[in-house]
Amino acid sequence: MLSYTNPRSATDEGLADDMPRGPYDTLLPRPKRAGQRPGRLDLRPGVAVRVGLRTEAAPVGAHLPDGTLAAAEQSVLRAVARLGLLAGNLRDDGPPVPLEVRVGRTATEPEGPAHTIDVAPEGVTIEATDLESVSHALTTLAQLLPPSALRGSGLPDTALDLPCGRVEDSPRYPWRGGMLDVVRHFAPKRTVLRYIDLLAAHRFNRMHLHLTDDQGWRIASERFPRLAEVGSWRPSTRLGPDGEHDRTPHGGRYSLADLREIARYGRERGVVVVPEIDVPGHTSALRAAYPELGRPGVDHTVQDTVWAGGSSVSPTRPVVTFLTEVLDELCDAMDVPYVHLGGDECDMSWWSEDPEISREMAEHGYTEPAQMHAHLLRALATHLSTRGVRAIVWDEGLVTGGVLDDTIVMAWRGERASSRAAETHDVVRSPLFPTYFNFDQSDDPREPRSEGGAITLDDVAAFAPAPAGWTDAQRGHVLGGQFQVWSEWVPDERRIDYLAFPRACALAEVLWSGAIDDRPDFDARLRHHLARLDALGVEYRPLEGPHPWQQGGEGVWKRTSTDTIGATRTWVESVADAP
Numbered sequence: 001m002l003s004y005t006n007p008r009s010a011t012d013e014g015l016a017d018d019m020p021r022g023p024y025d026t027l028l029p030r031p032k033r034a035g036q037r038p039g040r041l042d043l044r045p046g047v048a049v050r051v052g053l054r055t056e057a058a059p060v061g062a063h064l065p066d067g068t069l070a071a072a073e074q075s076v077l078r079a080v081a082r083l084g085l086l087a088g089n090l091r092d093d094g095p096p097v098p099l100e101v102r103v104g105r106t107a108t109e110p111e112g113p114a115h116t117i118d119v120a121p122e123g124v125t126i127e128a129t130d131l132e133s134v135s136h137a138l139t140t141l142a143q144l145l146p147p148s149a150l151r152g153s154g155l156p157d158t159a160l161d162l163p164c165g166r167v168e169d170s171p172r173y174p175w176r177g178g179m180l181d182v183v184r185h186f187a188p189k190r191t192v193l194r195y196i197d198l199l200a201a202h203r204f205n206r207m208h209l210h211l212t213d214d215q216g217w218r219i220a221s222e223r224f225p226r227l228a229e230v231g232s233w234r235p236s237t238r239l240g241p242d243g244e245h246d247r248t249p250h251g252g253r254y255s256l257a258d259l260r261e262i263a264r265y266g267r268e269r270g271v272v273v274v275p276e277i278d279v280p281g282h283t284s285a286l287r288a289a290y291p292e293l294g295r296p297g298v299d300h301t302v303q304d305t306v307w308a309g310g311s312s313v314s315p316t317r318p319v320v321t322f323l324t325e326v327l328d329e330l331c332d333a334m335d336v337p338y339v340h341l342g343g344d345e346c347d348m349s350w351w352s353e354d355p356e357i358s359r360e361m362a363e364h365g366y367t368e369p370a371q372m373h374a375h376l377l378r379a380l381a382t383h384l385s386t387r388g389v390r391a392i393v394w395d396e397g398l399v400t401g402g403v404l405d406d407t408i409v410m411a412w413r414g415e416r417a418s419s420r421a422a423e424t425h426d427v428v429r430s431p432l433f434p435t436y437f438n439f440d441q442s443d444d445p446r447e448p449r450s451e452g453g454a455i456t457l458d459d460v461a462a463f464a465p466a467p468a469g470w471t472d473a474q475r476g477h478v479l480g481g482q483f484q485v486w487s488e489w490v491p492d493e494r495r496i497d498y499l500a501f502p503r504a505c506a507l508a509e510v511l512w513s514g515a516i517d518d519r520p521d522f523d524a525r526l527r528h529h530l531a532r533l534d535a536l537g538v539e540y541r542p543l544e545g546p547h548p549w550q551q552g553g554e555g556v557w558k559r560t561s562t563d564t565i566g567a568t569r570t571w572v573e574s575v576a577d578a579p
Helices: 069-083 131-144 189-200 256-267 284-289 317-334 355-364 369-385 395-400 414-421 457-461 472-476 493-500 503-513 519-536 565-574
Strands: 033-043 049-053 099-103 115-120 123-128 160-169 175-181 206-210 272-279 338-342 390-394 408-411 427-429 478-485
Touching: 033 115, 049 069, 069 099, 069 131, 099 131, 115 131, 123 131, 131 160, 175 189, 175 503, 189 206, 189 256, 189 493, 206 478, 256 272, 256 317, 272 317, 272 369, 317 338, 317 369, 338 369, 355 369, 369 390, 369 395, 390 395, 395 408, 395 414, 408 414, 414 427, 414 565, 457 503, 472 478, 478 493, 478 503, 493 503, 503 519
Parallel strands: 049 099, 099 123, 175 206, 175 478, 206 272, 272 338, 338 390, 390 408, 408 427, 427 478
Antiparallel strands: 033 160, 115 123, 115 160
């Protein structure tokens, strides 16, 4: 009988990092309990699958768009097929049954995702509380196989020996995400879908998709066609406020059908897609398409510098009505439980001078423009709530009061902003340090040009989502966290890979387990995990430093900054109280 313990660490039993480790010792993120036992399972392509659904507890079908148990079964079968074990010979009846998946909640797991994997000589049995847990379990099972199993061709046509054992696991935090900015540099749909796959492969369960900003509007609205016709492209791009024009048109947009596909693709992989429409600031592209929404008498254009800049639409009633229609269209297409409303870095300097805004301020009894910022965000969040959708804002929205009781706050402006938000609201921890992966990965001068300043793998591995110094109430408000890849300096998919990995591997473990409490063990598992990234085609940054073709060189991508992360952290904390 197997005695279940945490997977052995590289320091246990005198093991060195380079000594062979069994598959149960290489899982990443590290599970709660895992262990090997005597015996081996002979796996072959074309295995049969049996899916069982518990209906006496929480209905599994409730987690699917059409809410049917048949759809749940098909979702499980498709998830198994993606693992590569079936090699095109999918069947759900008849002996033998090497892989059995049972889905549904039990008395021992009344809430939250959890899964167990039993590998025996007769086959594999997976028990999962819901469809998200099925995805986690299959990801874990894939990691028990050789890295070659993750290649597009799947497993080889020869028999595969898998040691018997058991894994029992569940995540520490319910929100484990990655943010992708597809505005500053557009990412085609295939890149977004691949990004979902890579998040799922690390047991992340949220993808925050930043869809609108000063440099572009990426939603092809059918109600407001000028959003795509005008707002989805710019005639030229400058890298940074002092950069030279490249004189090359840049743009792109997702149709509503694309966004529907992206959301469904994520759901089937245990990843909830969270779209963001950033208002009332970061709206140059929106104002360029519909100038009447912005400051009267001012020319509005899509910004050509891929840099955060002050801008805003009017916070008045006609603009709220316009935005609710945009949100309705988005929600109808994507059927999502959350929508991010932005609320950050908004230029309110002209609001007090505008007669229409002043009239509405007087109508509401407001005396400060920031109250209108809050009013707009609350109005949009209230509208979303009528659809059963929960609003999210950056922490500026909390400062101005633009939140409802159930609004989620993403606190990016340092530890003080996070601590303040967690006193009253659920928080997704996303502080610039250390979760902004658009910053350098090291102080190595060979690094390619990026935001400037280093956020290292060590920094990410040491991150505490719920700091020990917080009160129990504050810690209870922490839903989890996510990393961000802002794309000012990210022109393509290869650069996304380079910036995200392997730092995302460390954050995946932090959010899944709560902390990396055995760094030598993590480092040993990470080195093994890099072979999986190779099989998945991820162009990650090697631990020893960038490949020659990943370096900045001597041209426009040459690293120009020194170690400025200390100054950046000081600045972020200094503006944490500003609206």
